[in-house]
Amino acid sequence: MATTTIDPVNVRGGLRRRLSRVLYQHPRLRLALLLGGPIVWLLVAYVGSLVALLVTSLYHYQTDPTGLVPRLVTSPSTTNYQRVLDAGVYRTVAFRTIGAALSVTVIDLLIALPVAFYMAKIARPWARRALVVAVTMPLWAGYLVKGYAWRAMLDPAGGVLHEVFGHSPGFGLSGTVVTLSYLWLPYMIIPIYAGLERLPNSLLEASTDLGAKAGRTFARIVLPQLRPSIVAGSIFTFALTLGDFYMAQIVGGTTQFIGNIVYREFSANLPFAAAYATLPIVVMIVYLALARSSGALEEL
Amino acid sequence: MKHANRLAVLAVALVLVAAACGSSSKSTTGGGSTSTKPTGQQTLGAGEGSVSILAWPGYAENGSNDPKIDWVKPFTAATGCKATVKYFGTSDEAFNLFKTGQYDVVSSSGDATLRMVADQDAAVINTSLLTNWNDLDPLLKVKPWNSVDGVVYGVPHGWGANLLMYNKNVVKPAPDSWGSVFDANSPYKGKITGYDSPIYIADGALYLMKTKPDLGIKDPYALDDTQFQAVVDLMKVQRPLIGEYWSDYLKEQDAFIKGSLVLGTTWQITTNGVQADKTAPPVAAIIPKEGSTAWSDSWMIDAKAKHPNCAYMWINWITKPDIQAQVAEYFGEAPANLKACTLTVDKNHCATYHAGDAAFYGQLSYWKTPTAKCLDGRTNVTCKDYAAWTAAWDTIKG
Numbered sequence: 184m185a186t187t188t189i190d191p192v193n194v195r196g197g198l199r200r201r202l203s204r205v206l207y208q209h210p211r212l213r214l215a216l217l218l219g220g221p222i223v224w225l226l227v228a229y230v231g232s233l234v235a236l237l238v239t240s241l242y243h244y245q246t247d248p249t250g251l252v253p254r255l256v257t258s259p260s261t262t263n264y265q266r267v268l269d270a271g272v273y274r275t276v277a278f279r280t281i282g283a284a285l286s287v288t289v290i291d292l293l294i295a296l297p298v299a300f301y302m303a304k305i306a307r308p309w310a311r312r313a314l315v316v317a318v319t320m321p322l323w324a325g326y327l328v329k330g331y332a333w334r335a336m337l338d339p340a341g342g343v344l345h346e347v348f349g350h351s352p353g354f355g356l357s358g359t360v361v362t363l364s365y366l367w368l369p370y371m372i373i374p375i376y377a378g379l380e381r382l383p384n385s386l387l388e389a390s391t392d393l394g395a396k397a398g399r400t401f402a403r404i405v406l407p408q409l410r411p412s413i414v415a416g417s418i419f420t421f422a423l424t425l426g427d428f429y430m431a432q433i434v435g436g437t438t439q440f441i442g443n444i445v446y447r448e449f450s451a452n453l454p455f456a457a458a459y460a461t462l463p464i465v466v467m468i469v470y471l472a473l474a475r476s477s478g479a480l481e482e483l
Numbered sequence: 484m485k486h487a488n489r490l491a492v493l494a495v496a497l498v499l500v501a502a503a504c505g506s507s508s509k510s511t512t513g514g515g516s517t518s519t520k521p522t523g524q525q526t527l528g529a530g531e532g533s534v535s536i537l538a539w540p541g542y543a544e545n546g547s548n549d550p551k552i553d554w555v556k557p558f559t560a561a562t563g564c565k566a567t568v569k570y571f572g573t574s575d576e577a578f579n580l581f582k583t584g585q586y587d588v589v590s591s592s593g594d595a596t597l598r599m600v601a602d603q604d605a606a607v608i609n610t611s612l613l614t615n616w617n618d619l620d621p622l623l624k625v626k627p628w629n630s631v632d633g634v635v636y637g638v639p640h641g642w643g644a645n646l647l648m649y650n651k652n653v654v655k656p657a658p659d660s661w662g663s664v665f666d667a668n669s670p671y672k673g674k675i676t677g678y679d680s681p682i683y684i685a686d687g688a689l690y691l692m693k694t695k696p697d698l699g700i701k702d703p704y705a706l707d708d709t710q711f712q713a714v715v716d717l718m719k720v721q722r723p724l725i726g727e728y729w730s731d732y733l734k735e736q737d738a739f740i741k742g743s744l745v746l747g748t749t750w751q752i753t754t755n756g757v758q759a760d761k762t763a764p765p766v767a768a769i770i771p772k773e774g775s776t777a778w779s780d781s782w783m784i785d786a787k788a789k790h791p792n793c794a795y796m797w798i799n800w801i802t803k804p805d806i807q808a809q810v811a812e813y814f815g816e817a818p819a820n821l822k823a824c825t826l827t828v829d830k831n832h833c834a835t836y837h838a839g840d841a842a843f844y845g846q847l848s849y850w851k852t853p854t855a856k857c858l859d860g861r862t863n864v865t866c867k868d869y870a871a872w873t874a875a876w877d878t879i880k881g
Contacts (some may be wrong), residue, residue, distance in 0.1 A: 246855045252602075252869075253868055270874075338738075339743050432679075439880045439881075452873060455874075
């Protein structure tokens with residue numbers, strides 16, 4: 184009988200076979216083994232830290248006139264959120280950060296569209312490959328290195344921009360926006376390039392055959408097809424700018440973003456830092472909801 | 484839906500766990516009202532083979548900035564403790580990093596030490612395990628910023644003043660007052676710098692202490708509501724004058740070398756760096772007539788240090804006279820170990836930096852963590868604590 188003649192040389196193979204039979208017979212076990220690790224990671228590290236953030240944001244410090252440091256009160260209250268809403272500076276900084284994120288997104292989009300179009304539709308194959316490498320190359324260099332390189336570019340006293348063009352935005356909000364636009368540009372070009380590559384040339388030809396000029400072809404054919412790619416790219420540029428704080432420190436002069444305040448408050452008033460840090464999360468949820476309602480996410 | 488229910492249960496469980504962790508780790512804060520004095524580690528055992536050091540730039544040089552400047556590798560050779568060094572730019576950064584528990588030992592300024600003690604991050608130090616304790620300057624030992632009720636948490640390292648640096652080609656006549664960085668009509672508008680930390684508010688307080696006696700400021704770190712408001716208003720006057728705030732001293736150094744900054748607060752190490760650069764304009768750094776805010780730094784050990792023996796060995800190493808002489812000259816500060824004074828290359832070093840000079844030491848206002856209980860001894864008012872200083876700094880930067 185087959186069951187009594189197990190080949191002793193092949194015990195490992197037999198084990199393996201038995202294991203695969205068990206897995207085959209229990210699809211749920213199979214699924215658990217496949218997804219167990221990632222799900223535990225997602226729940227504990229990802230959702231867990233978010234929950235911890237939200238819980239912490241409901242604590243608050245109470246001035247203790249006798250102690251060394253303020254007393255932490257853990258009964259939930261909205262004190263911190265109230266402060267975010269009441270003090271004008273936190274609103275100003277929030278609008279400044281969101282404004283910078285939108286500016287970076289628009290600048291990157293305006294640069295990325297023609298570059299990606301050239302790469303996907305005009306450049307010869309070898310030039311296309313070279314351009315893809317050239318666009319992604321800055322991603323190999325360190326974030327800080329690029330930040331300090333931009334200090335040398337923006338320096339109002341003898342920086343590269345000042346020497347070459349006679350004018351530099353200097354260290355400040357506009358300098359930061361320019362630097363961040365540079366940093367996140369590849370994240371906008373690559374999805375648009377991929378989207379354009381998928382767009383059949385025949386569509387463009389048909390549009391021209393039917394009498395549409397370049398502008399109309401772009402507005403009626405290319406742009407609607409590209410929308411998911413643009414939304415994907417903008418999620419990168421917007422979210423990355425929203426969460427950035429170190430460039431404001433390197434090239435921002437006196438500028439501060441949401442992240443700078445969160446970082447500072449982290450050591451003095453952790454619950455408040457947590458409350459303020461939920462703001463970019465809310466903004467991102469709104470942004471993603473808008474992207475979703477526009478239907479762009481389904482087409483990704 | 485069964486699945487939705489399970490998820491909900493899990494989410495609630497997570498919230499509870501997070502809440503429990505959050506409260507249990509903090510609920511013990513503020514204790515320490517023990518009847519017997521804690522004594523810290525009893526004996527110094529063999530080294531653990533490595534030590535993780537968190538330090539101000541220039542305090543733990545391993546030759547990576549300048550191959551000739553290295554007292555970390557000799558430490559490893561002498562003790563077998565392989566040292567990794569992490570630098571920080573502000574006391575807040577030091578506090579945040581030390582809190583993670585990844586570092587065995589930290590060089591902490593007076594505006595961070597008490598926070599570290601209150602957060603239960605710092606270990607009680609057994610001074611009988613310290614080989615150089617008796618040689619350390621008595622001006623710096625068992626002080627309010629490195630001890631609590633006589634229990635030692637910090638071993639003095641060195642001290643110095645925050646200086647006013649200026650570009651000699653541009654700033655004429657030479658400034659002699661902190662008023663030059665608070666003058667709304669300054670001709671150097673946009674080329675002035677400030678230190679990017681809430682503790683910099685004390686510089687404004689020191690200036691008002693000397694120039695507006697009506698406010699009655701006795702200690703720049705003990706400000707009641709009225710005094711604090713006046714100082715914050717002054718800092719807001721300064722804000723439009725500022726080209727860049729700095730917290731990374733190398734950024735300030737770079738800007739003074741290039742010339743985009745010409746005037747503002749600095750550390751001696753930054754000035755040394757600018758002066759060592761051949762392309763830099765000439766700069767000078769002075770203590771203005773109002774005096775200065777200053778720092779007095781102490782080494783502290785993590786309460787849960789993984790390498791406590793190596794941490795003690797590091798402190799014993801860094802407080803040795805010959806090493807103290809090297810650090811003090813490299814950084815530009817007064818050493819804590821006065822025996823270092825005979826070993827410096829520049830024989831006038833200790834005189835220049837007033838090491839051991841009690842009269843001079845007393846003129847400076849050392850960084851302290853502002854607390855609600857006024858540090859100047861007033862009991863009829865409540866002072867602004869560090870959280871309030873931080874919130875004000877958010878507003879000043881705007």
